Amino acid sequence: MTKTHLYQVLLFVFLMSALISCHHDNNSPTTPSQRSRLTYAALGASDAVGIGAFPFDQGYVYKIRDGLTDFAEVVDLSNFGVSGERIKYIEETELPSAIAADPDVVTLWAGPNDIIQGADAATFEARLGRIFARLRQETSAVVVMANVPDLTILPRFIISPDPDVTADRVNAYNRAIARQAAAYQIPLVDLYSGNYAANIDYVSIDGFHPSNKGHAKIAELYLEILRRLL
Structure with missing residues (x-):
């Protein structure tokens, strides 16, 4: 040779x-796609339940679960969302259960119910900070949160204005969310700057909750972030 x-x-x-x-x-x-199992915990209120979607399993939480099957053979969803609840309930009741589930992924959407009920932004921010701190200290989960869309332009509040639902209060809440997200390095789904509340196709017949298309869009925005981090 x-x-x-x-x-x-x-x-x-x-x-x-x-x-x-x-x-x-x-x-x-x-590699993420080869995981045998992934645990997903969802925190929130009626949005997490799937209100506005028909059927409820077309809600954004369930669509995120379905999207996460790209990363694992089995995705275990624990949906702790309860309609009408606020950040206090999420901190005191939903959060401990989510931590106990030892999640790989946590999604959170909070703020609208607190705004509607007249809670001040400072109290909301303090509780949100404690939620983020515990998730960082007691889990190794990828955590993603959404901020508050412009509630003032939703049909519900155009038809029946609420003195607690103002642009100033929505902005105050979003600044609080942004501060705490930055402090704990939590990526945000920006529903406010995206102006999604202005798209009538994204709003359900009740004029407040996301429609099927709205839930699908929210899930897409969460998954865009999760795909970069998993």
């Missing part, structure tokens, strides 16, 4: 070894 032929054989062996190595790396069980 000439030196040229020997060089060609050695080069071929090297290239084949590299290709085999890359193939193994891409199918390594440590």
Whole structure:
């Protein structure tokens, strides 16, 4: 065998070894798509329940669950959302249950019910900070939160204005959410700047909750972030 032929054989062996190595790396069980199981905990209120969608399992939480099947063979969803509840209930009741579930992913959407009920932004912010702190200290989950869309332009509040639902209060809540998210490095789904509340197709017949299209869009925005982090 000439030196040229020997060089060609050695080069071929090297290239084949590299290709085999890359193939193994891409199918390594440590990659997200190869996880056998992923636990997802959802915190929130009626939005998490799926109110506005028909049927409820077309809600954004369930669509996020379905999207997470790209990363695991089985996705275990624990949906702790309860209609009408506020940040106090999320902190005191939903959060401990979510932590006990040892989640890989946590989503949170809170604020609208607190605004409607007249709660001040400072109290909301304090509770949100404690929620983020516990999630960071007691879980290794990827956590994503959504801020508050412009409630003032929803049909419900155009038809029947609420003195607690003002642009100033929505902005105050979103500043509070942004501060705490930055402090704990929580990525945000920005429903306010996206002006999603202005799209009537995203609003259900009750003029407040997301429609099927709205829930689908919210899920898409969460999943855009989760796909980068998982």
